[in-house]
Amino acid sequence: MNPTRGAQGHFARVAAVYDFVRNTDPDVVEEIVAHLPHRTDRLEIADVGCGTGRYSSVVAAHLNGNLRMWCCDFSLAMLQECRKRMDENYPGRPFRYSRVSANCMPFANDALDAVVSFNAVHHFDLERFVGESARSLRPGGLLAVYTRTPWQNSRTIWGQHFPGFNQYEGRLYPRERMERAIRNVPSLQLENIREFMHHRTEPTESLLDRARNFHYSTFSLYPPEEFTRALAEFALRVHSIGNGKIEHSAENTLILARRTEATSFETDVSP
Numbered sequence: 166m167n168p169t170r171g172a173q174g175h176f177a178r179v180a181a182v183y184d185f186v187r188n189t190d191p192d193v194v195e196e197i198v199a200h201l202p203h204r205t206d207r208l209e210i211a212d213v214g215c216g217t218g219r220y221s222s223v224v225a226a227h228l229n230g231n232l233r234m235w236c237c238d239f240s241l242a243m244l245q246e247c248r249k250r251m252d253e254n255y256p257g258r259p260f261r262y263s264r265v266s267a268n269c270m271p272f273a274n275d276a277l278d279a280v281v282s283f284n285a286v287h288h289f290d291l292e293r294f295v296g297e298s299a300r301s302l303r304p305g306g307l308l309a310v311y312t313r314t315p316w317q318n319s320r321t322i323w324g325q326h327f328p329g330f331n332q333y334e335g336r337l338y339p340r341e342r343m344e345r346a347i348r349n350v351p352s353l354q355l356e357n358i359r360e361f362m363h364h365r366t367e368p369t370e371s372l373l374d375r376a377r378n379f380h381y382s383t384f385s386l387y388p389p390e391e392f393t394r395a396l397a398e399f400a401l402r403v404h405s406i407g408n409g410k411i412e413h414s415a416e417n418t419l420i421l422a423r424r425t426e427a428t429s430f431e432t433d434v435s436p
């Protein structure tokens with residue numbers, strides 16, 4: 166059994182290095198901030214599946230501290246890294262830390278101005294998370310989900326060249342499923358869906374290191390021997406297409422939904 170298997174174990178293992186092995190896309194945050202409700206007092210925002218808080222901190226920086234940000238994650242190790250980051254970089258900022266599951270959030274009805282989630286929704290029970298978000302949002306509040314669809318995943322450098330990557334990564338939600346989950350909640354209205362493409366150039370060796378060190382949870386889903394074979398095949402392929410450096414692109418989807426005036430009592434979050 167691969168010791169890194171299972172989401173909790175995976176994130177406990179990568180928490181300390183997570184910020185160094187992921188790219189943060191600031192244009193996505195700009196788009197979300199442009200859709201936030203306007204308030205004269207501070208905004209109440211939850212970042213669900215916040216990890217080390219790399220996106221929570223960018224959102225907070227945009228709002229100049231005029232918010233209370235609930236950093237929510239079920240991994241204690243990730244939350245500890247998150248707290249360290251905020252204490253070091255944003256002293257006095259109004260961050261709160263909550264070890265919770267996205268499927269059952271601790272907020273009162275109509276309590277939040279926004280629920281945001283980056284690169285995490287595929288770990289959640291989608292319908293429960295959407296229902297919980299709708300319940301927790303005030304009328305006019307925003308739900309923002311940034312993720313990758315299976316189609317987009319298949320077009321990454323991993324999806325194209327790492328054997329088995331698309332088969333093992335069976336957790337991502339197709340765009341239609343996410344749209345349906347939102348449409349099925351009477352108190353939510355789909356507001357916008359935008360696709361992003363980011364071009365990256367990086368040394369072939371650093372790409373390989375990300376796989377060797379299991380920096381994506383997908384790798385933890387392989388049986389060990391199969392992973393070793395797939396990694397060797399991937400190394401051959403990327404060495405043959407790059408000259409020490411690899412240019413590749415990553416596509417993601419941002420889904421925005423708005424809490425309507427309808428009562429959140431209509432939202433059924435039971436299975």
Ligand SMILES: C[S@@+](CC[C@H](N)C(=O)[O-])C[C@H]1O[C@@H](n2cnc3c(N)ncnc32)[C@H](O)[C@@H]1O
Binds near residue numbers: 187215219288
């Ligand atoms: C791929 S990381 C993304 C972290 C962060 N949003 C980012 O983009 O850097 C996914 C995060 O979701 C958390 N997570 C997974 N399942 C969860 C759940 N059911 N409830 C809350 N957090 C969860 C993991 O612990 C991890 O920190």
